[in-house]
Amino acid sequence: MGKISRNNLPVNLNLNVRGLIQSSTLAINEKSQELIKKGYQVYKFGLGQSPFPVPEPVVEALRQNAHQKDYLNVRGLLQLREAIAGFNLRTQKIETRPEDILIGPGSKELIFILQLVYYGDLIIPTPSWVSYFPQARIIGRHVHWVPTRADEGYRLTPEKLDMICRSDPNRPRVVILNYPSNPTGCSYPIDKLKQLAMVARKYNIVLVSDEIYGMIHHQGQHVSIARYYPEGTIISSGLSKWCGAGGWRLGTFIFPKELYWLRDAMAIVASETYTSTSAPIQYAAVTAFEGGEFIDDYLDKSRRILRYLAKMLRNQLESSNISVPMPNGGFYLFPDFSYYREKLAAKGILTSMEMCDVILRETGVAMLPGIDFGHQPEELLARMAYVDFDGRNALESVSGFYADKKLTEDFIRQDCPNLWFGVQKLIDWFKAL
Ligand code: PMP
Ligand code: GLU
Numbered sequence: 001m002g003k004i005s006r007n008n009l010p011v012n013l014n015l016n017v018r019g020l021i022q023s024s025t026l027a028i029n030e031k032s033q034e035l036i037k038k039g040y041q042v043y044k045f046g047l048g049q050s051p052f053p054v055p056e057p058v059v060e061a062l063r064q065n066a067h068q069k070d071y072l073n074v075r076g077l078l079q080l081r082e083a084i085a086g087f088n089l090r091t092q093k094i095e096t097r098p099e100d101i102l103i104g105p106g107s108k109e110l111i112f113i114l115q116l117v118y119y120g121d122l123i124i125p126t127p128s129w130v131s132y133f134p135q136a137r138i139i140g141r142h143v144h145w146v147p148t149r150a151d152e153g154y155r156l157t158p159e160k161l162d163m164i165c166r167s168d169p170n171r172p173r174v175v176i177l178n179y180p181s182n183p184t185g186c187s188y189p190i191d192k193l194k195q196l197a198m199v200a201r202k203y204n205i206v207l208v209s210d211e212i213y214g215m216i217h218h219q220g221q222h223v224s225i226a227r228y229y230p231e232g233t234i235i236s237s238g239l240s241k242w243c244g245a246g247g248w249r250l251g252t253f254i255f256p257k258e259l260y261w262l263r264d265a266m267a268i269v270a271s272e273t274y275t276s277t278s279a280p281i282q283y284a285a286v287t288a289f290e291g292g293e294f295i296d297d298y299l300d301k302s303r304r305i306l307r308y309l310a311k312m313l314r315n316q317l318e319s320s321n322i323s324v325p326m327p328n329g330g331f332y333l334f335p336d337f338s339y340y341r342e343k344l345a346a347k348g349i350l351t352s353m354e355m356c357d358v359i360l361r362e363t364g365v366a367m368l369p370g371i372d373f374g375h376q377p378e379e380l381l382a383r384m385a386y387v388d389f390d391g392r393n394a395l396e397s398v399s400g401f402y403a404d405k406k407l408t409e410d411f412i413r414q415d416c417p418n419l420w421f422g423v424q425k426l427i428d429w430f431k432a433l
Helices: 024-037 056-064 078-092 107-117 132-139 158-166 190-202 257-272 279-290 293-318 338-346 352-363 391-399 409-415 417-431
Strands: 101-104 121-126 143-147 173-178 206-210 233-238 251-254 382-385
Touching: 056 279, 056 293, 078 101, 078 251, 078 279, 101 107, 101 257, 107 132, 107 173, 107 206, 107 233, 107 251, 107 257, 121 132, 132 143, 143 158, 158 190, 293 391, 293 409, 293 417, 352 382, 352 417, 391 409, 409 417
Parallel strands: 121 143, 121 173, 173 206, 206 233
Antiparallel strands: 101 251, 233 251
16 A cells, blocks of 8 residues: 555655655755754765855846746846847857757756656766756656766767667667766866767767856867757756856756757746746846846956866875866866775775765765766765855955955865865764774
């Protein structure tokens, strides 16, 4: 017999949803907040959200548009789509028309709806962001995980992609390529993008290029694969990461003409579900995408801070035998703790999940285990989002004291103490095993 709910109604969940639990990124955040409320010191390397404030002109635009009360066009405000087209041309040298663009309440929702309307397998490299797989499972799509190698920077290789497609070349497939990557921060060199594009073209793959961290490539050198496979690439992005606005919930999909049938199908689902994205947020986003000196300066400074933090924190970990691929962008590190495998096993810790649980309990360092990103349970990997600092304060420091000085360890100790001391705590814990 099935379960009975509190009001005696039988619990009849759709089989695709049964057994799923809350998304790990949100769960670790809630768990960390609870521990903090109880008085524990927590170093929040769990949830990945921008530490920086939304740029002031964009916040001001939101204030000015609080009165916008009407439902908007399901595909998004035209003025915003024009601004995004301009942004795309300036930053990526990609010609985009307003009609190529679909605005949604977060790119997460758009990725879900795409999987809903497109009939085909989902191919995702491991490791990859926590939500692609559960979304596919909710919809009932077949997922093909493609393991990648640490010594290749956890990048999907063109050869592997070709191998998967070769056996059934005409099968409909969606590949999600996310770079700079969540959870590794790694990006792709241009020659690899070109080779991946050739394989995608050979098999008519629908390529979702998740470039949500593109604008926070640490050198400002993000290149979209849409340049090399324009006819089959959907660029997924939004305001959440580069504009510090995760909670505003605004995501964007950019389609080539050849995939307008997908855009239209998605718009139908959107019209029957979320209707349109919040009007004041869309009006405010126009200011963000129109850009200008203020935004350029904000991005330069954000990148400078993230680049420095990645380098310093990675050095700390590596000098304690914890290997970490060097990130090219975003705000994640993906350390491998397998050097300590035997000592962990002696304590009864055999999986990444057990390791992260014990570390949180014994040190207050909150991380997400590698299993959440598609790795095997026994691979001793975890993701650290290095965002637990006051971004406003850090931006002020690099505009003031550090404006023409190199960033030093003092910057991390003073402006990002939870990152510095959190990593020290973690290292001390492993050394004491
Ligand atoms: N893709 C990746 C790789 C992410 O890390 C996130 C996290 N928010 C998203 C998509 C979804 O972002 P949003 O819904 O805020 O646009
Ligand atoms: N993308 C962020 C992360 O990976 C959090 C937001 C989310 O998962 O929706 O931590």
